[in-house]
Amino acid sequence: MQNSPRRIYYDIHCHIYPDELAPRAAAGIDSFYRGLPGDHADGTVASLFAHRRKAGIVLSAVHSVATAPRQVHNINTFIANTVSEHPGELIGFGTLHPSSETLREDAAELFSLGLRGVKLHPDIQGFAADSMGAMEIYGMCEERGLPVLLHTGDSRYDFSNPDRIVNILKAFPSLKLVAAHFGGYTVWEEALRKLPGRFENLYVDSSSTTLYIPPEKVVELVRAYGTDRVIFGTDHPMCVPEQEVRRFEELGLGEEEKERIARGTFAELFGIDER
Numbered sequence: 300m301q302n303s304p305r306r307i308y309y310d311i312h313c314h315i316y317p318d319e320l321a322p323r324a325a326a327g328i329d330s331f332y333r334g335l336p337g338d339h340a341d342g343t344v345a346s347l348f349a350h351r352r353k354a355g356i357v358l359s360a361v362h363s364v365a366t367a368p369r370q371v372h373n374i375n376t377f378i379a380n381t382v383s384e385h386p387g388e389l390i391g392f393g394t395l396h397p398s399s400e401t402l403r404e405d406a407a408e409l410f411s412l413g414l415r416g417v418k419l420h421p422d423i424q425g426f427a428a429d430s431m432g433a434m435e436i437y438g439m440c441e442e443r444g445l446p447v448l449l450h451t452g453d454s455r456y457d458f459s460n461p462d463r464i465v466n467i468l469k470a471f472p473s474l475k476l477v478a479a480h481f482g483g484y485t486v487w488e489e490a491l492r493k494l495p496g497r498f499e500n501l502y503v504d505s506s507s508t509t510l511y512i513p514p515e516k517v518v519e520l521v522r523a524y525g526t527d528r529v530i531f532g533t534d535h536p537m538c539v540p541e542q543e544v545r546r547f548e549e550l551g552l553g554e555e556e557k558e559r560i561a562r563g564t565f566a567e568l569f570g571i572d573e574r
Contacts, residue, residue: 306557308544309358309565310351311448312479312506312532316342316363317377342536344381354541356533358565362392362418362448366425368399372408379412390569392418392448397432406439415569416440420450421458428459429466437471446475446568448504452483452490460486461493468498475568477502477530481520487512495523502568505560506532509546518551526559530568 321342344361351359361378365371375393382391393409395402395417409417417440421428428449440447449467451459461483468476481503483490494501503524509517521529531547533540548557566573 306355306544306548306561308354308356308531309360309562310356310533310535310540311360311477311504311530311565313347313359313361313535314342314363314537315344315347315361315378315381315535318343318345321346344385347535347540350535350540354533354544356540356544358388358390358562358571359535360390360392360416360448360565362416363394364418364420364424365394365396366423368396368401368405370394371396371399371405375405375409375412375414379414382414390415392416394418395436396424397426397430397436399432402432402435403439406436410443410445414445416446416448418448421463422450422453422456426458428463429470434467434470437467437474437476441471441474444475446477446502448477448479450480450484451478452480452486454485461490464501465493465497468501472498472500474500475502476500477504477568479504479532479534480507481505481517481524481529484508485511487516487520491520491523495520495525502528502530502564504530504532505547506534506543507538509543509550510538514546514550521550521552521556521560526556527564527567529560530564531560531562 363374365374371394378391378393382389391414393414395405399405426433451464464478481487481490482494484507533543
């Protein structure tokens with residue numbers, strides 16, 4: 300990948316951590332996924348900016364997830380503060396935990412911090428995506444008009460697989476739900492059968508997909524969902540942004556399709572004026 304790519308990208312899927320916690324967080328993710336691709340980034344904000352410059356990414360949605368309710372406040376404060384330090388370059392997603400005894404208070408603080416969405420990872424956080432507590436979160440986000448970015452799919456678990464996503468979409472038809480990894484990390488065939496073309500409130504992102512399945516299958520997923528529903532994502536630091544851009548550019552998609560996915564759908568979701 301050249302240092303000055305011809306296309307400008309917005310990236311909806313970036314995990315970041317405080318410098319002192321990033322090595323441990325990255326190691327934990329590596330262990331959860333049983334090894335990540337070589338040369339992955341380290342999860343710091345500095346790493347994100349260094350890699351995204353090489354990739355032509357100018358706007359990143361950043362987030363982290365709370366593995367326990369006690370972490371929610373510190374993570375949301377860190378994300379909000381980091382976004383404020385980089386105006387116009389980052390969009391912040393907060394975290395919530397369905398098991399929190401103060402869920403509504405946690406959500407109220409998230410909203411007050413000006414965060415633009417909520418990121419949930421049922422497999423890492425240990426809850427079913429359509430559980431009662433999670434449904435309460437979706438209801439609050441739907442009411443506020445905030446999108447939810449949801450990790451979806453894993454053949455090792457049944458926390459976030461496509462049937463559960465269907466339940467959420469049916470229950471909250473006005474919720475803007477971004478199903479990460481084309482709606483089904485490692486269960487893409489199941490996602491392809493159950494999700495595309497059924498729900499006006501469903502978006503998907505491209506993160507952690509192009510590395511694992513053939514390019515023609517990625518193209519099939521894109522066209523099944525439609526480019527107005529697909530958002531580019533890297534999954535920093537699990538995947539390296541410039542490598543994700545290179546693989547995306549090598550897909551057999553047309554220029555208009557690539558432009559739409561690279562930033563158009565993201566801009567529409569967040570009301571960014573592209574004129």
